[in-house]
Amino acid sequence: MDWKLIDWTAKNAWLIEGGKMKKVGVLALQGSVEEHISILKKIEGIEPIKVKTREELMEVDRLIIPGGESTTMGKLLRDFNLLNPLVDRIKDGMPVWGTCAGMILLAKKIEGSPEGHLMVMDIQVRRNAYGRQIYSFMIRKVIPEFSNEKIPLIFIRAPYITEIGKNVTPLLELDGHILAAKQENMLATSFHPELTNNTVVHDYFCNKM
Numbered sequence: 584m585d586w587k588l589i590d591w592t593a594k595n596a597w598l599i600e601g602g603k604m605k606k607v608g609v610l611a612l613q614g615s616v617e618e619h620i621s622i623l624k625k626i627e628g629i630e631p632i633k634v635k636t637r638e639e640l641m642e643v644d645r646l647i648i649p650g651g652e653s654t655t656m657g658k659l660l661r662d663f664n665l666l667n668p669l670v671d672r673i674k675d676g677m678p679v680w681g682t683c684a685g686m687i688l689l690a691k692k693i694e695g696s697p698e699g700h701l702m703v704m705d706i707q708v709r710r711n712a713y714g715r716q717i718y719s720f721m722i723r724k725v726i727p728e729f730s731n732e733k734i735p736l737i738f739i740r741a742p743y744i745t746e747i748g749k750n751v752t753p754l755l756e757l758d759g760h761i762l763a764a765k766q767e768n769m770l771a772t773s774f775h776p777e778l779t780n781n782t783v784v785h786d787y788f789c790n791k792m
């Protein structure tokens with residue numbers, strides 16, 4: 584009998600093994616939503632979901648808050664009545680990852696602002712800490728928590744963390760500033776893994792948090 588090679592996609596193979604797809608949401612009010620979705624599609628066992636409503640928020644297992652403009656996203660979270668339900672889900676333990684503007688939304692304190700947005704993570708951030716858009720840059724670094732290979736890190740009007748609470752673990756520091764940190768179910772990065780084709784940080788968030 585002749586055996587034919589069947590061209591299973593990774594997703595099908597995974598389903599055949601009896602896995603359950605994890606629903607990973609991307610907050611889809613503004614910012615680099617499509618970029619996160621297309622990286623998530625490369626990770627097996629993941630069903631990416633755009634989150635714009637309370638119902639969609641309730642449906643996901645974990646959530647990414649993308650880069651963009653934190654003031655706009657904060658306003659839209661309030662206008663769409665998503666701010667409090669999102670705070671509740673994070674406090675209930677749903678894993679959440681904020682990239683760049685997403686990190687600003689998670690922070691308890693934003694330098695120079697009387698109030699933050701979600702205010703769940705024990706970090707203080709400085710917005711636009713590296714200056715304007717033209718001062719965007721890319722570096723390659725090893726972040727041992729994620730992997731032992733160098734990964735590309737893209738900074739666009741990026742914030743950094745200026746203070747952390749004792750329950751926050753810094754994951755990457757550069758020139759005395761914290762650029763990635765973790766606290767319980769919360770991950771924050773001031774760079775944009777969704778703008779590269781490297782899946783290491785997405786894989787960590789989806790499978791190791």
Ligand SMILES: NC(=O)CC[C@H](N)C(=O)O
Pocket residue numbers: 649650651652653654682683684685687710711739740741742
């Ligand atoms: N790339 C980004 O997400 C930039 C964040 C932006 N500077 C803000 O404060 O919201």
